[in-house]
Amino acid sequence: MRITRAIPALAAVTLLLTATPATADPATPSPVDTVTLPGGDRVHLKPDGTYAFTAADGRENIGHRAVRGPGGDLIVTPLDATADPRRYNVSALARAGQPDASAAPESALAAVAEDDGDGTQVTVTIRDRHGKVPDTAYGTLVALDGSVWESFAVDSRGSAVVAVPPGDYVMLADLTDEPEPGRKGEYVTMSKRVTVGTTPLALNPSVVASTPVAAVTQRPGSITEQSMTLRWASDDVRFSNEVTLNGDYRVFALPVTDPALLWAYQPTIAVNGSADLYRLEFHGTGKVPFGMIQPVRDADLAAVTVDYPGFGTPFTGARLCYSRYIRALDIGTCTNERVNLPTKRTEYLSTSPETIHGWGLDLRDGPAWLEYSTPELKYTPGPHSLVLCEGPVGYSVRPFSTGGPDSGPTGMYRKDDLFYFSFEQLDTPDAGTFYISGGNEWESPMNNTMLVLKDGAELNRITGELRWVDTGLEEGSSGRYQVTIDSHPTMSYLGAATAMNLDWSFNSSPSADPEAMVPLAFSAVVLDATGVRGLTADATTDQQITLDYVSQGGGIDATAQTLTLELSYDDGATWTPVALNRNGDKATATVHHPTGAKHVSVRTSATDDLGSAITQTTIRAWLLK
Incomplete structure (x- = not known):
């Protein structure tokens, strides 16, 4: 048991x-x-x-x-x-x-834990829609209070035996028949309430009455990938069964009424020679209905022209993860495919107000890879456009949060005699984020070196990725602290951001409550420039540059006292100050790039009314063509 x-x-x-x-x-x-x-x-x-x-x-x-x-x-x-x-x-x-x-x-x-044979024996026998033993069948019996969770897989006779204590259960199970020449495979998912007593119980769920799950689009196409999810959720327990298959399978679900049941079907359908895609999602609660063939009209969808420009260099066969997350149901899937950069196409999306869309590109070169993710996006029916990666690349500010039951703390903060730093090194002003990883998590191709100093003396030196690090302090210490980060990304396919540097100075003292998470006075300059798509802009067009001194949300608001901008066209060998039109924490400038310039490096500096000072440098923040 x-x-x-x-x-x-x-x-x-x-x-x-x-x-x-x-x-x-x-x-x-x-x-x-x-x-x-x-x-x-x-x-x-x-x-x-x-x-x-x-x-x-x-x-x-x-x-x-x-x-x-x-x-x-x-x-x-x-x-x-x-x-x-x-x-x-x-x-x-x-x-x-x-x-x-x-x-x-x-x-x-x-x-x-191994099944020790205690409890009531439950024999589950599963047959496919044609009365035969399926190729595979799996299931899980979960007590309604979450105290027991017993998974099983049927044997070559189509049966499985488990032992569980008496009580009320719900079973999620599915079966798969593999494709054969001239015949598509079949996948069937099911949910069933089960009461276990003190005598052996035989369960023989019939899937003969299962209903097909599919989408019918205005323009015929072929399924490239499809996901089917059943989730059972109550105040005491939640668990789910999800499967992702290609178009060689037909999907079925067994109709049932259960107020705790959630379902979602998410197919991707290629049309027009794969030039266009339908990325659809359908979901429901309380029951799996008898009719699950979903008709779809183009007019009810968001027609999003998606521009995949790349990141300064062409890339063949990037891995694309398109995700659909239904926040109200806490159900999400990621559809994977290959895409060449640069490219552009129209993608037709479901527009449920509960659904959040996101795109992520994964570029790999040997053991290292770079992942770019868009922010969470919602759409209404009609035409839209989306450029993956708009604006220069550089540091951004993660909000401070002490976290809740489903998340941990984030941002820059102090707890007793520990500093916690949560950096976003490679972000764009459109809220897109780059993540860089290596074959070994601790050998990051970012080649970061981070120094933490107190009153000019080195406290700590940290190398590797720096998305979340901490450092200890002397007990009860107060003083002037400095954090410097020197970074050298080494991915050939990231044409920009060949080097980065951050230098931040601030004051800090212990809090009255040693258990409290107290935000640090962290603010940074977020820089944007018009016309930057895929880290590249037109060299002959004047650009408006915007600076915004931003404090970490949920933390301590600061007001900029000084704000400066310098540009370089020779990888930081020489710097030219730029006159700013400043209004409080924001400033703008219009620049005309010199003839022959191939890339723009930026250096921003700011001080504020809390005594903090920061200088941020990005070599090749964007490219020119």
Whole structure:
């Protein structure tokens, strides 16, 4: 009998802790946000709670199943998986700081309690829509109070036996029949309430009455990828069964009424020779209806002209993750495909007000990769346009937050005698974000060196990625502190941001409450320039540059006292001051670039009324053509 207790929520691994904390206990693992599964597929845990699945080369058509347990753990299993099931518990591996599931030691794997035979025997027998034993069938029995969670897989006879204590349960299960020549494969998902007593119980769920799940578009096309999710959620427990398949499968669901049940179907359909795409989503609560064929009119969709310009250099075969997240249902999926940069196409999107859209590009060069993600976006029916990556690249300001039940603290703050720093190094003014990772999480291709000084004396030196780091202080120390970061990205496909530097000075003292998280007086200059698309602008067109001195949201507001801008066209060998038209914390300037200039480097400086001072430098903040 397996008794499953609460597991820390998935959000516990989304702090983006990617540099070894200077004060970390060496026995405490530093969580990661990307795990490579046995077989080479990668799962990236995203800050919004969804995940991105990137198939290894040659495995794009395998498909995968994702199960979210009652405690929040995400278990992602390719449909051809053969390794130890514990090596697919992405949440547990991420918490343990294990980016490679195959290499993770036994001690880092999530414990799996064995069925000891106690309790009532439940025999589950599953047949497909044609009365035959399916190729595969999986399921989970979960007690309505979340105290018991028992997973099973049927054997070659189509049966599985588990033992659970008497009580009320819900079962989520699915079956898969693989495609054969001349016949599509079939996937069926189902939910069923189950009451277990003291005598053996036989469950024989019939899927003969299952209903097809599909979308009918105005223009015929072919499915490139489709995801189907069933989630059961109450005040005490939530878990789900999700599958992602290509167009070689037909999807079915067994109709049922259950007020705790949520479902979502999300297909991607290519039309017009793949020049256009339908990216659709349908969802419902309380029941799986008998009719799930969804007709779609173009007029009800957002027609988004998406410009994929690249990042200063062409790139063939970038990995694209398009995500749809239904906030009200906490259901999200990521559709993966290949795209050449630069390119442009029209994508037709569902426009439910509950649905958030996002695009992410993954560029790989050997063991290092760069990921660019758009901000969360919502759309209404009608024409729209979107450029992935508008504006220069540079530092931005993450808001200060003490966190809630589903997230941790963020931003720049002090707690007792510890500083916590949460940097966004490669951001654009349109709220897009670059993340850079290496084959080894602690060998970042950013080549960062961070120094922390107190009254001019070095306290700490930290290398690697710096999205979230901490550093210890002397007990009860007050004084003038300085943080400097010297960065040298080394990815050939990132044509801009060849070097970056931040130099920030501030005052800090211990708080009255040593347990309180007190925001630091951090503000930075966010710079924008007109006409920058994909980190590139027209060299012959005058550009308006905007500076905005921004304090971390939820923290301490500061007012700029001084604000300056310098430009360089020779990678920082010489700098030219730029006259600003300033209005408070904002300033603008119109610049005409010299003939023959190929790139623009920027250096901004500011001081404020809280005694802070900051200088930010980006070599090749954008390119000129």
